[in-house]
Amino acid sequence: MQTFDLEGFLPYRLNRAAEFVALRFAAQYKARYQLTRPEWRTLAALGSSGRSMTATEIGAHSSMHKTKVSRAVFSLEQRRWLQRREDGRDRRFEHLALTAQGQQAYSELTELASGYQAELCSMIGAKNLEALSTGLGAVERVMKKWKGL
């Protein structure tokens, strides 16, 4: 009677894979930098964009709740990895940018990340990786469409 296949259910599979893959990487940066997941994600968003961003932009970009972003920004600021600059025209906005120290940390962390990515890729295989990337790209387009509404 049951025609539903959990093993084929996308949210379930995505979550399981994401959780597993993220945890192994989190163990590395937690041990070395005492960074939390939201902190790393915020740092990564800023570092990779190469420019300043607002908290809202960071949240939209990385699918994080705004309170998560707010707290991550606070603690990165405490570490002096990040600086706030008020927008002169619209003072509701805060432009967030990495400090030199933050840039340094980011570049160290991307070393870790690249190593992990390489490890994943070699286990997954180039062909499967390409398939995964294609599929994720499609999901990302759906995300944009739904967020746009």
Added chain:
Amino acid sequence: MQTFDLEGFLPYRLNRAAEFVALRFAAQYKARYQLTRPEWRTLAALGSSGRSMTATEIGAHSSMHKTKVSRAVFSLEQRRWLQRREDGRDRRFEHLALTAQGQQAYSELTELASGYQAELCSMIGAKNLEALSTGLGAVERVMKKWKGL
């Protein structure tokens, strides 16, 4: 100088996609059944397996921490959606199975799930879905390998 590409970093992409896709579905079962995410995942694992499972098996299957599983089991038991049965040979084990009520809830929820899956599929497209599935399958094999060690 930076050669790291966050947009290509698998843990980041997977997490973002998983979070987004899961949240939209969670909104549905939260509203109708006041179910939490770990509760739904536990119910789904049990329902789809069609047999009884131990808490450890559920955790391994769905990548959930054992305390999460423990609490989800407790609250599903309170709802009378799930029953525990002690293993006669090894009393450390508890065999968990859905009650008739739990089965009923499961089948209603799989209706929701199927609808959501269909919506996703139509947005993503059959071809991309197949690619995603191939890629996730590869990740799942890596998970098994790493868990096995």
Added chain:
DNA sequence: TAATATTAGTTGCGATCGTAACTATTGTTT
């Protein structure tokens, strides 16, 4: 321009989480 709505970001608070320590049971070693 006064009233109202909207938006960016923060915070109080109750709910949830995960680590570590725990109980209970079984397996292994000597």
Added chain:
DNA sequence: AAACAATAGTTACGATCGCAACTAATATTA
């Protein structure tokens, strides 16, 4: 068999989370 290790599951507790309410600033409307 006594001592020790390992495993299933629970729980105390501090950390983290997200909802809702908040502040502050800007945009819109009457």
